[in-house]
Amino acid sequence: MTMALPSIHTKYGDVTVTRAGGRQTIIHTVANWMWLPMILMGIMAVGTSVGLGIAQAKVASDLGDQFIAVRQANFEALKPLTAGFLFLGEAFLLSGISFLLATILGALRWGGGEVQESVGAPVKTLKMPWSAWAFVGLMMTGLVLELVAFGTLAFVAAQGHAAWIGATGVTEPGNVAALNRAATYAAWANPLREAALGVLLTGIVFALYTISNVLGFQFSRIRELILGREEGAS
Amino acid sequence: MAVSTRSLSLTRPKDARELYASNAVQPYVGLAFAATGLMALVVFFIISAVVAGWVSDQDPTQLARITTYESWLFPVSVAAIALAKVGIAVVLFGVVRRLWVRVEGIKESLPALIQRGSGS
Numbered sequence: 001m002t003m004a005l006p007s008i009h010t011k012y013g014d015v016t017v018t019r020a021g022g023r024q025t026i027i028h029t030v031a032n033w034m035w036l037p038m039i040l041m042g043i044m045a046v047g048t049s050v051g052l053g054i055a056q057a058k059v060a061s062d063l064g065d066q067f068i069a070v071r072q073a074n075f076e077a078l079k080p081l082t083a084g085f086l087f088l089g090e091a092f093l094l095s096g097i098s099f100l101l102a103t104i105l106g107a108l109r110w111g112g113g114e115v116q117e118s119v120g121a122p123v124k125t126l127k128m129p130w131s132a133w134a135f136v137g138l139m140m141t142g143l144v145l146e147l148v149a150f151g152t153l154a155f156v157a158a159q160g161h162a163a164w165i166g167a168t169g170v171t172e173p174g175n176v177a178a179l180n181r182a183a184t185y186a187a188w189a190n191p192l193r194e195a196a197l198g199v200l201l202t203g204i205v206f207a208l209y210t211i212s213n214v215l216g217f218q219f220s221r222i223r224e225l226i227l228g229r230e231e232g233a234s
Numbered sequence: 235m236a237v238s239t240r241s242l243s244l245t246r247p248k249d250a251r252e253l254y255a256s257n258a259v260q261p262y263v264g265l266a267f268a269a270t271g272l273m274a275l276v277v278f279f280i281i282s283a284v285v286a287g288w289v290s291d292q293d294p295t296q297l298a299r300i301t302t303y304e305s306w307l308f309p310v311s312v313a314a315i316a317l318a319k320v321g322i323a324v325v326l327f328g329v330v331r332r333l334w335v336r337v338e339g340i341k342e343s344l345p346a347l348i349q350r351g352s353g354s
Contacts, residue, residue: 036244039323046309046316053309057302064298082305086312093319100326103245107330111337118341119348222340226347 007127012217014127021113021123027136028106031099038096045089052082069167069174076160080186084153087193091146094200098139101207105132108214112221121225126217131210138203145196152189156182245330260328267321274314278307 007016016022024032056078063071109125116123159182166174173179224230285303288296 032245035323035327039320042316043320046313049309050306050313053306057305060298060301060305064302079305082309086309090312090316090319093316093323097319097323097326100323100330103330104326104333107245107333107337111333114337115340115344119345222344225344228348 008124010217010220012126012213012220013129015124015217016127018123018125021117022109022125023113024106024110025128027128028102028109031102031106035096035099035103038092038099042089042092042094042096045085045092047089049082049085049089052078052085056082067170069165072167072170073161073164076164076182077157080153080156080160080182080189083190083193084150084157087197088146088150090197091143091200094197094204095139095143098135098200098203098207101204101211102135104211105207105214108211108218112214112218116221116225119225124221126214129210129213131206131213135203135206135210138199138206142196142198142200142203145192145199149189149193149196152185152192156186156189159185245327246334247331258328258332260324260331264321264323264325264328267324268318271314271317271321274317275311278311278314282307282311 007014009015056075059071059075059078062068063075113123113125159178163173163175163179163182168174281303285300285307288300288303
């Protein structure tokens with residue numbers, strides 16, 4: 001167990017001082033585990049959506065030849081499902097990138113501790129700054145919103161299919177109530193999926209800001225060690 | 235709570251010192267992904283311009299053709315953007331590995347640098 005000395009305030013944020021270097025936090029550990037599965041799930045979801053898009057194109061082509069209710073129902077179901085998988089995949093990819101950024105922060109924290117330990121100096125480590133908390137919060141929110149949007153688009157697909165399965169013509173859906181439900185849910189699910197991607201991207205901006213701050217602190221600390229004088233304290 | 239992740243880390247090279255002189259492949263692979271995604275996007279943009287021409291013709295017989303093209307163009311073009319994002323991820327993976335090489339490098343050279351600094 002490392003013995004903590006009093007924490008100090010610097011222009012980069014509050015800093016803890018310990019005798020020995022710290023290890024990565026639980027958030028960095030999760031990021032280390034999750035970045036690869038997230039990227040693989042993203043690639044799979046985007047691949048699925050491409051497959052669904054090609055299937056949708058085939059159904060649309062067949063519909064152009066002859067109207068059949070089942071074809072129209074399949075087309076109306078495939079449309080929201082394709083978009084749902086597509087944006088879910090994008091969200092997984094952005095989450096994977098976010099986890100990789102968290103891994104970079106973990107490497108900076110752990111590696112910074114090892115470097116200070118190697119010269120026998122007190123180990124100064126930045127406390128988790130507000131921007132890192134904002135990054136984690138925005139990433140989680142964005143991913144959850146994207147999952148909600150995906151669930152809603154799956155519901156829209158089911159309602160779209162129910163609306164057209166008993167259709168008698170291009171302008172005569174079999175179930176008008178289901179058609180209205182599908183239109184209503186699609187009206188807010190589509191902007192929601194875009195908003196979720198926006199939230200994830202904003203989280204990435206906060207992560208990059210945090211990395212920039214940590215790099216500034218580490219450069220300052222290395223100067224302190226070489227020149228043998230305290231700097232950066234406010 | 236602080237925990238060790240050494241055993242599960244793909245990102246920390248086993249012997250970072252061996253990587254000093256070697257070129258990292260990740261930046262090149264990442265750029266290749268991004269360039270492929272970009273080239274695919276240019277192709278899809280040109281196809282979309284052709285489809286836009288069909289739309290402006292307002293020919294009802296073209297409607298099925300337009301729907302067919304739009305059905306696959308949208309997911310495939312967004313998948314091309316996803317390819318660029320995979321490129322970003324690969325480059326970031328390389329950045330993490332390079333960070334560990336940097337840590338080993340500083341650990342090795344900093345004590346000598348401090349001795350020289352305090353001697354002056």
